Amino acid sequence: MIDSLLERLGLGPLRRESVTEHRGRWHAITGITRQGAPVFVKHITDPAVFGRAVAFERFAVALPGLPRPRCLGWDARESLIVFAHLRGTVDGLRAAEKDAFDVPTARELGRTLALLHGAPVDGDGPLRPAEQPHPPVALLEAISLPAFLEASGAELELLGMLHEDTALAAAATRLAEEACAVAQLPCHADLRLDQLLLGAGGIWLTDWDQACLTDPARDIGAFLGEWLHRSARKVRSGTAAGTEDFAGTRPLVAAFWSAYRSARSAADGELARRSVAFAGWHQIDRVFAIARSRAWLHPVERAAVGIGRVALLSPADLIEAVGLCR
Numbered sequence: 001m002i003d004s005l006l007e008r009l010g011l012g013p014l015r016r017e018s019v020t021e022h023r024g025r026w027h028a029i030t031g032i033t034r035q036g037a038p039v040f041v042k043h044i045t046d047p048a049v050f051g052r053a054v055a056f057e058r059f060a061v062a063l064p065g066l067p068r069p070r071c072l073g074w075d076a077r078e079s080l081i082v083f084a085h086l087r088g089t090v091d092g093l094r095a096a097e098k099d100a101f102d103v104p105t106a107r108e109l110g111r112t113l114a115l116l117h118g119a120p121v122d123g124d125g126p127l128r129p130a131e132q133p134h135p136p137v138a139l140l141e142a143i144s145l146p147a148f149l150e151a152s153g154a155e156l157e158l159l160g161m162l163h164e165d166t167a168l169a170a171a172a173t174r175l176a177e178e179a180c181a182v183a184q185l186p187c188h189a190d191l192r193l194d195q196l197l198l199g200a201g202g203i204w205l206t207d208w209d210q211a212c213l214t215d216p217a218r219d220i221g222a223f224l225g226e227w228l229h230r231s232a233r234k235v236r237s238g239t240a241a242g243t244e245d246f247a248g249t250r251p252l253v254a255a256f257w258s259a260y261r262s263a264r265s266a267a268d269g270e271l272a273r274r275s276v277a278f279a280g281w282h283q284i285d286r287v288f289a290i291a292r293s294r295a296w297l298h299p300v301e302r303a304a305v306g307i308g309r310v311a312l313l314s315p316a317d318l319i320e321a322v323g324l325c326r
């Protein structure tokens, strides 16, 4: 199936010996075609998600300056989508682990997000509004019986913490409402360090299958949230003390934000505050991802939830500390 699509795209079939399989959320393969094209082929079996990935590609045609792996084509019937495989890159998470995520990289990401958020949208365009509120407030109210039966011990523990915390639920609900009330702009909506590729001449954004029109604070908050999460983990695992570790990352966030602001002066005045609040939610979101395969929560994860809670409840107090100041 993959070969017939690649042949249809004029790339030739895959060279068998070059193929590597990847298991992410979706099954994907990388390889080199007989014509010598390095490809990354993703099998997105959820039709709604596949539809979003294709809608984003249609939208991005009008945004040639957006650095992302070039989409070479797709087959909707087979749920396959083909990208140019960017070789010689390292993902942002690995770069962060090696302390190689530097200020110029953060600045370039700021400019890139400003370009995305500032892109013109038309009401009938391919990119659709977000389908679910974010934060996903329904999660904070109740859990269905099938979800309960499937949940891991750590997920139930986390849900228990959240369901008891009415202040947190109220803050998340307020944030979701505010996010709906602002201008809905083109967003990546699933920005994590591992979705960024560094090298091959710059920084590239991958995995656009959640892209939609939503509050741009979600993307800014996710970037900030990734760094907050990293320092929360370091603090608790004993490799950093107190807020010192975030002091090391603050220049990255500040450079990112200043590049974003210079490239997008139209940003609303409350963007920084909502971004901090979304960075707070991001902690909880990350802990959910970790909890899926765990019997109980580690103190590191409980600490991350605690930090997320503070950011959700009092975002304005943290704007300066995290580096999103004017």
Ligand SMILES: Nc1ncnc2c1ncn2[C@@H]1O[C@H](COP(=O)(O)OP(=O)(O)O)[C@@H](O)[C@H]1O
Binding pocket: 023, 024, 025, 026, 027, 028, 040, 042, 069, 083, 084, 085, 086, 087, 089, 091, 194, 195, 196, 197, 206, 207, 208
């Ligand atoms: N075109 C590409 N070239 C090189 N690496 C890629 C490319 N697209 C994605 N990646 C890397 O592979 C990882 C998984 O791909 P992704 O599209 O995010 O799949 P999933 O939806 O399963 O998360 C990404 O996080 C990124 O690091």
Ligand SMILES: [Mg+2]
Binding pocket: 024, 195, 207
């Ligand atoms: Mg991904």
